[in-house]
Amino acid sequence: MGDTAFRRAGLSKKLTWKKVAEDSGVSASTLTRMAQGKRPDVDSLAALLAWSGLHADDFVRVEGHRPSEADSLAKITAYLRADPNLSEEGASALEALLKSAYERLRRD
Structure with missing residues (x-):
């Protein structure tokens, strides 16, 4: 997840890496190192x-542990319900759609 998650956060706010560095207080060189697969220091993280x-918690991985369906869907649902751009009805509709797609596409 790491760099990709932060990249998506910046894109969702329509920010450049330079602006992300400025707004977050993390150096551009740290962001560049993260883009190259290196880990940030604790303060930067x-x-x-x-x-x-x-x-x-989204970045902690326990070797051999795969999140359960309930874990994954619970996280997605929490994000949807916390989104100020979605009504309760909209979040519920997206939740139902995602659950249906997850059931259809998951590996057995």
């Missing part, structure tokens, strides 16, 4: 999490 609204 904390600043990026605070800036993006992402959560550290």
